[in-house]
Amino acid sequence: MEKVNIKVSGMDCATCALSITKYLQKEGLQNVKVNFVSGDVSYEKTGEINVEKIEKGIESLGYHVAGEDHHDHAGHNHADHASNASPILPFLKNHWHRFIFCMVFTLPLFVAHIIHIHALMNEYVQLALTIPVFIVGMDFFGRSALRSTLKGIPNMNVLVTLGAVSAFGYSIYGMAIGKAHEFMFFESTATIITLVFLGNFLEERTIEKTQESLKQLAVSKKIMANMIAYDAEHNEHIFPIESKDLKVGDLLLIKSGEYVPMDCKILSGEVDVNEAIITGESVPIHKVMKDGLIGGSIVESGNVKAMVTAAGEDTVLANIIKMVQDAQTEKPPMQQLADKISGIFVPTILGIAILTVLGNYFVAHVTFAESLLRAIAVLVIACPCAMGLATPAAIAVGLGRAAKHGILFKNAKSLEVFKDIKQVVFDKTGTLTTGKFQVAGFKFEVGSEEEFKRMVYSMEKYSNHPIAKAIASEWKIKDDIRWAKIEEVKGFGMKAIDKEGNGYAASSYKGVEQLTKEDQHNIYITKNGALIGWVDVADEIREEAKQIITMLHTKNIKTVLLSGDKKEKCDAVAKQLNIDEVYAEQTPEQKIEQVGAFTAQMPTAMVGDGINDAPALAKATVGISLSDASQIAVQSAQVILMHHGLKNLPMALGLGKHTYITIKENLFWAFAYNIVAVPVAAFGLLGTYGPTYGALIMGLSDVVLAVNSIKLKWKKVL
Secondary structure (H helix, E strand, O other), X not given: OEEEEEEEEOOOOHHHHHHHHHHHHHOOOEEEEEEOOOOEEEXXXXXXXXXXXXXXXXXXXXXXXXXXXXXXXXXXXXXXXXXXXXXOOOOOOOHHHHHHHHHHHHHHHHHHHHHOOOHHHOHHHHHHHHHHHHHHHHHHHHXXXXXXXXXXXXXXXHHHHHHHHHHHHHHHHXXXXXXXXXXXXXXXXXXXXXXXXXXXXXXXXXXXXXXXHHHHHOOOOOOEEEEEEEOOOOOEEEEEEEHHHOOOOOEEEEOOOOEOOOEEEEEEEEEEEEOHHHHOOOOOEEEOOOOEEOOOOEEEEEEEEEEEEEOHHHOHHHHHHHHHHHHHHOOOHHHHHHHHHHHXXXXXXXXXXXXXXXXXXXXXXXXXXXXXXXXHHHHHHOOHHXXXXXXXXXXXXXXXXXXXXXXXXXXXXXXXXXXXXXXXXXXXXXXXXXXXXXXXXXXXXXXXXXXXXXXXXXXXXXXXXXXXXXXXXXXXXXOOOOOOEXXXXXXXXXXXXXXXXXXXXXXXXXXXXOOOOOOOOOEEXXXXXXXXXXXXXXXXXXXXXXXXXXXXXHXXXXXXXXXXXXXXXXXXXXXXXXXXXXXXXXXXXXXXXXXXXXXXXXXEEEEEOOHHHHHHHHHOOEEEEEOOOOHHHHHHOOEEEOOOHXXXXXXHHHHHHHHHHHHHHHHHHHHHHHHHHHHHHHOOOOHHHHHHHHHHHHHHHHHHXXXXXXXXXXXXXX
């Protein structure tokens, strides 16, 4: 299966997203995800399915698949909502243009009804003023309503269209029978269309605000790079090139004050780099030869020569943006009820509108004109958008704020489940401790010191474990042993066989417990089953660890230390940090069992790094990994904390909790609004101007939800 990501504009509400989802599923596509807030659409297809045909099908529904030239790095569409541009009225390119155009004709109609200007009350003048507004309204709402109805998924524009057509048709009927002044609904027709355009414009703008953090993360810039090239005589030449044209392996000169154009590795020189765009931390980081530079970060001082290691969609920044966008398309459990209701909303409101006419006219004995006005008010005040917007708007802001602070959520569900976390399990090495080890001591029984170090380095260089990396870095040599076979065994260490058939191992105490009673060392070295030495390393506790554990305790969250390290070392760390429970000397299999047991008891988050933690991270309610952890641990976790260890854990927990609170508030408002507004309109409590008030209130209802979601950008969550 091949995954396809596209950008679709023109979606107004959850029913729009539902119509695209059903169409794609009908075409045989799998894992379809549609987010009407961001316009992101993704699906998986087999090789024989034609992408162009799929895109044409989406456009036949009344939406627009944006071309590549309409995108910046965040995938944001700059086509000025080109999907909404009319083929009949191309000068009206967006909702603001339509609102201004319609307002010119609607204002005289509205004023005439307020202060009764005789000339403007003439039915032909009213008709002349209404026709341009009606044409614009039907060109947009009518086309969209017809297309969605023909596809079997009527959207909210069906309600607006029926309201406007009913009012306009009733007025035309009055003119035809010579009783125009008794049937004068032209003002209602124009006002409904004009105010809904205003509401759509305000909704668009406020929804765009929910995407602001993501756009700031990937602000589109033509970054110029200084490319290094050599001629036939090996003379160095430096010339400017756009960052988008760079390829892996290109050599660059990056100077003080410049953006790092793509992910690079430093070949020479030293720099202080501001990586706030990725981590949210503005304190510069000192980088030296062989260190990586992240594309989009800023060199604050120093100059380096560097080689491009990733370009385009493969860069760290591009992957972060992609991860956030993918998470936005996920639907958490809370949204499922709203989606089900949105799916039957339009037919339900149509039924209520019909009952409103019949009930008011036959039961309440209200005039037919007044009954029709109330039904029109029902049609235009009802808002399926609010229910569809409640969750994605809050998630967009929550994910955007998280990304801005160096917290990446792989899916929206993990945002929601944070509200229930009652227990946090920590790995020790590289999580509660810095993972930056130094060799504190060693002993060898045979051979020379040089030979012992060569043997240890030659094995540990193949390991991803932080202790192994530290030893390999400190004891690095050029003349390492070329093994016939070498492998890393989870929970044990390294095993190797040289070309003469001798077996070597660098393991924890469990690998040598039959050979010695000394269990206080970190790495034990054996040759052909005989113990020939050991290595000790020193690690330090992260400076923020104590504060993080204390914060969790103030929130009544239980803390657990789960480690494969020695019990004495784990107990010492737990005592220093005041951790509630300790499980030491755990194999990867035992870690999985323990985390499974913890999760069965109560919702549990696990924070870890390293290859041994990956299965346990996947087993937890929420797996949290540090970004400098091993790649497999990052892939197994649902939440990634960028670069600064545990520092952002409270923010991650707080954002998860408050995003859920915001979703609950939004859904409450969305349901309460429709439960209250529809009966108010049906019983005529909006008065003579029911359709006008209804259109205005409907437009503002979405804005209220979006604004409530935007508050999450600044809300205190810790």
